Amino acid sequence: MDFKGKKILITGGAGFIGSNLAFWFQENAPEAEVVVFDSFRSGETFDNGHLKSFGHYKNLMGFTGEIVTGDINSPEDLARLRDFDFDYIFHEAAISDTTVNDQQIMMRTNLNAFKDLLEMAREMKAAMIYASSGATYGNAPAPQTVGREDPANIYGFSKLAMDRLAYKWMKENDLPIVGLRYFNVYGPREYYKDKTASMVLQFGHQILAGQSPRLFEGSDKIQRDFIYIDDVIQANIKACDPKRSGVYNVGTGKARSFQEIVDILQKELGTDLPCEYIPNPYVGQYQFFTQADIEPTREYLGYEPEVSLEEGIRRYVPEIVRLYETEVVSR
Template sequence: MQDFNHKTIVITGGAGFIGSNLAFYFQEFFPKARVIIFDKFRNNQTFASGNPTSLGHFKNLLGFNGEVIVGDINSQEDRKNLEKIDFDIIFHHAAISDTTVMDQELVMQTNHLAFLELLQMCLQKKAVMVYASSAGTYGNTPAPNSVGIGEQPENVYGFSKLMMDMSVRKILQENPKLPIVGLRFFNVYGEREFYKGKTASMILQLGLQALEHQKVRLFEFGEQKRDFVYIKDVIQANVVAACAKKGGIYNVGSGVARSYNDIVECLKKHLGNFEVEYIPNPYSFFQTHTQAHIQDFTFDLGYEPKYSLEDGIESYIPEIKKIFEEKR
């Protein structure tokens, strides 16, 4: 692990879920690092789904002592504010991550083209680029999911992330030692995800349902499996990626597929018994099984997830209870 003290670190999307957790990680463990958050923050605008056009929220940054730049990665003027900074590392988490957004032009502009602009900036500065890709690149292809295999996204969000990865692959073919690392996040859950709203993890949503109604609803019959990965393991993944001596694209998950029924059993241990109602699944494209192949990430960079589903939920329970109490 390198010493990030005295490094200048930029986090795009830093007021969002993963970005804000990264900011507090560096603030706690590397207090002499210069940490700069670049985020659009939310306004009154929403997508057709009703979800906000930005997931950045100031409350995710309460207690943050670093610098904050308000900016949109699609704006050339706003990107110039980043260009003025002599940064060492950029963690790129700004994106349209709402998979229900159907505006293909906007998603591709925001997720792919703006990323290419930031990537060129990094290359000119000889800075490290760690960026958020997604398990959405795999679509509904069979698990376990391996980088380079079965990359058939089902929506424009997954396609935009795959285009990011394809662009990086071309660059790394010419110079594999460039420090550009893409991280394909699977189902991330944990603290500071509340302001994702309807796009927050099922772990948070089911926990709040159980507390409020003593009942949760699952698609029949709760045996769909996902690779759920706790936020603290995701932060570890970002940190080890920033230490890479060469570029690459890696899966970030627990490496284990668990069912929604497993989540229910974990929650019952901490919240008491509650009812489960199984309802028909109206979505033909709903994934039945995702699982990250993480051996390459472990071998190349030493990524080792420390939290099982049981451990992650146990760690998360106080936050879930706090959110419920504050909502009442």
Template sequence: MKYIYDDLKDKNILITGGAGFIGSNIVHYLNRYHGESKIFIFDKFRDNTTFENGNLTSLGHFKNLLNFKGEVIVGDLANSNDLKKLDKYKFDYIFHEGAISDTTCKNQELIIKTNFESLDYFINKIKESEGVLIYASSAATYGNSKAPNIVGSGESPENAYGFSKLLMDMKLREIIQNNEDENFKIISLRYFNVYGSREYFKGSTASMILQLALQALRNKKVKLFEFGEQIRDFVYIKDVVQANIKAIEVNKSGIYNVGSGVARSFNDIVDILKLHIGDFEVEYIKNPYSFYQNHTQADISQTIKDLFYEPRYTLESGIKDYIDEIKRIYKDTK
């Protein structure tokens, strides 16, 4: 069987948010395995602006793109003039990863404008080229609904970020219902808790795996919300890239969960980290958040069926694969 993704030669591929964690991993994958495809990145990168919560408003970093091959277009998703810079190009595939990814940002107007409103531009672009648009949705669309999380049920976000992603998915549902997507395809991937290489520049919004590992290496002690038993679906970046690449092949539009399919606790992360970096102390503290996801778990049955997605990493093997990079980050930031 010949896959389309065997042959991305000379295809124009846009990655929005390409300077961020997941986007840059897609860029490097394509550079490595599909070196003759033409890569374009659209990203705002970072400046000194912060949200009320003190976090940077955009988290892209040039260091995520060291040694990459392609073209960079700098722009803001929330600025229609910046998006016009893309007008002159025709893209066969668009991986739309750019977004305000900070789930604790309270600026509803900016989140919805940046994450949701900009989707229209990329839908029109992919319509024009009759290509495939794959965009990043999120497990935040499920809020605190009962797990396992199934596409189409319990879609009740608890924050503006999750709401912006659900709006994107509702728009896609409308397109599918009206059969508007005969000549193009749109795939929404609802990522769960992603961890792995190139997430360091997300700072305090990076995964619990990285944050706990760095706390343990630096202070020989980590802090967990009482009593570390909250369970989440942690999915390794290589599986997320796999889902994106496989989505290229899908012959119908749709919304898919991308997780490991298994929920693991913060205490599990601690136990696995201890195997790699030795013993450290755990201090349990009160959880200050009124909203906190206590159990997320992706139902990935449809993703396996339609995308042939197969998560290859458990929490154990994902951390094992990642730990050398974490140790390197620790040394470089000492």
């Protein structure tokens, strides 16, 4: 893909995936103009005690593009984006926390704001590449396949509603639209998601603190499709030139257990701490086995996952250690 002279909007660009995308363009397509839109964190929390938005300036340290601060729920804030004429919109801004139960704000932020952004994309004739989620599947049988969803919480429901809206728009408008259902993503720049950061990072920091890794009971059988950030970025870039607009799974196609994450981390960090097993408080809203069907993603996006769990953790460990030393210990 040639992004020379292209104008690119990344909503949620101060968050985990959005900031990684911003840096991908900065490093690989320096002649593209990248604009980040994000509300950043304010200190406000939801009922679950977690921050309402996780965007953090440290994710954008070194980013040289323009940053627009605003709320995707605010028409006035979105109007600031109309000064630009974007070619691509990567829509990552959302309530990304799967444990938020406030249905009203979840639906407003994830669904209604998406429609406003689709309207903007239509006006600007921009391609829309947006973040859906493996949470649309809940506990639907593996391999999870587009068309067989069963969300287990309002977050998954809101993402499925986005996909349904996207399909309607694909039919009614001549606009490239690609929804990417990320499975469990891990890697650099997720630290500021606090307790909602991946378990790879959280276990890593428990181990570095010399604590027993705390796993849910039966963690050798709880399996997920864990995907390294570089493969998620690959899928986003390939989605800029899809053979077909659509909704696609973005995973590795392999299910791995939480126990395996701990075992690989201990090997990389040279520890042998005993694990502690605790009851799972999320039973009923929790995914026990996810494994993405990625055949259509291969066929229509040319996507091919490149990073195994072993390789992803190996690449990530120096950053896990750096964060531990610079952020955790000094806290």
